[in-house]
Amino acid sequence: xxxxxxxxxxxxxxxxxxxxxxxxxxxxxxxxxxxxxxxxxxxxxxxxxxxxxxxxxxxxxxxxxxxxxxxxxxxxxxxxxxxxxxxxxxxxxxxxxxxxxxxxxxxxxxxxxxxxxxxxxxxxxxxxxxxxxxxxxxxxxxxxxxxxxxxxxxxxxxxxxxxxxxxxxxxxxxxxxxxxxxxxxxxxxxxxxxxxxxxxxxxxxxxxxxxxxxxxxxxxxxxxxxxxxxxxxxxxxxxxxxxxxxxxxxxxxxxxxxxxxxxxxxxxxxxxxxxxxxxxxxxxxxxxxxxxxxxxxxxxxxxxxxxxxxxxxxxxxxxxxxxxxxxxxxxxxxxxxxxxxxxxxxxxxxxxxxxxxxx
Numbered sequence: 001x002x003x004x005x006x007x008x009x010x011x012x013x014x015x016x017x018x019x020x021x022x023x024x025x026x027x028x029x030x031x032x033x034x035x036x037x038x039x040x041x042x043x044x045x046x047x048x049x050x051x052x053x054x055x056x057x058x059x060x061x062x063x064x065x066x067x068x069x070x071x072x073x074x075x076x077x078x079x080x081x082x083x084x085x086x087x088x089x090x091x092x093x094x095x096x097x098x099x100x101x102x103x104x105x106x107x108x109x110x111x112x113x114x115x116x117x118x119x120x121x122x123x124x125x126x127x128x129x130x131x132x133x134x135x136x137x138x139x140x141x142x143x144x145x146x147x148x149x150x151x152x153x154x155x156x157x158x159x160x161x162x163x164x165x166x167x168x169x170x171x172x173x174x175x176x177x178x179x180x181x182x183x184x185x186x187x188x189x190x191x192x193x194x195x196x197x198x199x200x201x202x203x204x205x206x207x208x209x210x211x212x213x214x215x216x217x218x219x220x221x222x223x224x225x226x227x228x229x230x231x232x233x234x235x236x237x238x239x240x241x242x243x244x245x246x247x248x249x250x251x252x253x254x255x256x257x258x259x260x261x262x263x264x265x266x267x268x269x270x271x272x273x274x275x276x277x278x279x280x281x282x283x284x285x286x287x288x289x290x291x292x293x294x295x296x297x298x299x300x301x302x303x304x305x306x307x308x309x310x311x312x313x314x315x316x317x318x319x320x321x322x323x324x325x326x327x328x329x330x331x332x333x334x335x336x337x338x339x340x341x342x343x344x345x346x347x348x349x350x351x352x353x354x355x356x357x358x359x
Contacts, residue, residue, distance in 0.1 A: 305337065
């Protein structure tokens with residue numbers, strides 16, 4: 001569901017742009033340590049990755065619902081066609097940056113543990129049920145996405161044996177929502193450290209697939225209950241902001257059921273409530289609108305490059321020396337992220353997508 005330039009939805013571009021800007025801003029905080037701008041923007045925000053998860057579910061859900069309506073029989077061939085389009089979109093960039101990360105670490109250009117690099121990274125198994133560390137950190141969320149692409153359509157196709165297309169879609173959504181919730185209940189531990197919470201719960205495929213599921217649920221309401229979707233966009237948005245503010249500013253014990261079992265679910269629901277308003281924002285003229293659209297287009301390349309490549313090289317070879325230098329490195333970091341991501345998108349990512357569309 002990547003619309004052309006003339007048919008892009010500005011609200012979804014803004015959604016995606018805000019998500020990647022939050023991710024990069026979080027990583028860029030390193031350069032502001034010890035300066036008056038440390039902690040900018042000085043209030044807590046949601047995790048951009050969580051926004052990506054919900055948006056991905058919404059977009060892919062729209063694609064699958066359209067396929068169900070337009071295809072007389074959604075078959076294994078339809079499934080393979082869906083996978084091929086997704087894999088053309090995501091895998092070439094991922095494998096390119098994966099190999100670059102390995103070469104940078106192996107050669108000593110960046111810090112990291114090259115022994116962590118193994119076959120699991122090629123099959124997105126590096127964090128399927130157990131954590132990994134020390135190499136290509138940001139790939140954890142990509143593994144969640146790829147397993148969603150694989151798992152959800154399979155469950156939907158299985159349900160189509162007995163159910164109508166719309167019912168099979170909803171049934172698959174609820175499977176995706178309930179299984180990770182049950183798994184988090186199963187692995188609940190009364191004693192968990194901050195590191196364990198991050199690595200062994202937040203960044204595991206089996207615990208996070210339901211975050212994407214709420215986007216799938218939103219896609220269903222968007223397609224089949226559009227009047228209610230548009231009527232309630234502002235109440236939903238306000239409720240989502242209130243819920244999100246409460247969630248990110250409360251600090252419950254990590255050993256609680258709330259933190260380990262329900263927190264990520266509630267975060268995703270709050271983000272889902274922002275989507276009705278986002279889809280109503282059709283366009284923004286002028287340079288700001290073009291800038292947001294551009295950041296949205298290059299967001300995948302930004303995600304892949306910003307930490308393991310650009311940040312890692314700068315930290316290793318150009319550490320900050322004083323406060324003024326930190327400001328300069330902060331600005332340089334952002335310029336490199338935007339500039340190199342633009343080049344990667346223009347000369348690799350976009351040509352691969354054009355090749356996909358051709359065949």
